[in-house]
Amino acid sequence: MEKTGLIDRWIERMSDDAKSRKENTRKLLENLQEIFVEEVKLAKKLEAEANYLPYEHLTKEALKIVKEKGKAAEQMVAMVEQLGGEINRAEANDYTTFANGQFTEVLKMETALGERLVEELNAAEDTGFDDIAATFIELKDLHDKHQEEIERLIMKINAAL
Numbered sequence: 001m002e003k004t005g006l007i008d009r010w011i012e013r014m015s016d017d018a019k020s021r022k023e024n025t026r027k028l029l030e031n032l033q034e035i036f037v038e039e040v041k042l043a044k045k046l047e048a049e050a051n052y053l054p055y056e057h058l059t060k061e062a063l064k065i066v067k068e069k070g071k072a073a074e075q076m077v078a079m080v081e082q083l084g085g086e087i088n089r090a091e092a093n094d095y096t097t098f099a100n101g102q103f104t105e106v107l108k109m110e111t112a113l114g115e116r117l118v119e120e121l122n123a124a125e126d127t128g129f130d131d132i133a134a135t136f137i138e139l140k141d142l143h144d145k146h147q148e149e150i151e152r153l154i155m156k157i158n159a160a161l
Contacts, residue, residue: 024127025084025129027123028083028124028129028132029080029085031116031123032080032085032087033080033087033088034116035076035113035116035117035120036073036077036080036087037091037092038112038113038116039076039113040069040073040089040092040093040095041095042106042110042113043066043069043070043073044095044096045097045109046062046065046066046069047062047063049099049100049101049103050062050066052099052101053157055157055160058153058160061149061153065146065150068142068146069146072139072142072143073092075135075138075139076139078135079132079135082131083132103150103153103157104154106150107150107151107154110143110150111147113143114140114143114147117139117140117143118140121137124136
């Protein structure tokens with residue numbers, strides 16, 4: 001028998017919406033995992049570069065950003081938990097890096113991360129994850145602040161050389 005009644009069509013649509021929501025959640029969880037790893041890698045790279053700096057005041061500035069990046073990573077963990085997932089910290093924890101005196105690499109990583117945050121913010125808004133989108137807005141604002149601080153650090157480093 002064909003489902004032609006209004007109630008049957010409504011039930012079918014609700015079922016499709018639930019499947020779509022589940023798929024969107026899965027994709028968002030995957031992307032949050034990737035962004036979390038990028039954030040932790042960036043923080044580790046920045047910390048390595050900061051500890052390589054010969055000027056204590058610049059090192060303190062950079063380490064302040066590292067600390068804030070750790071808080072941002074924890075916000076991502078909270079978002080994943082809110083969606084019912086769990087962060088796999090292994091890839092991020094296993095990442096090792098060394099200073100090479102190239103803060104421009106840190107800036108490139110920060111720029112790429114900012115682009116990912118905007119993409120995921122838009123995706124979260126488009127798929128109805130308004131509370132997650134609000135957190136992405138906070139993270140994007142923090143990212144913009146960090147990007148400006150890293151740019152200032154680069155200028156100060158170049159001026160001191």
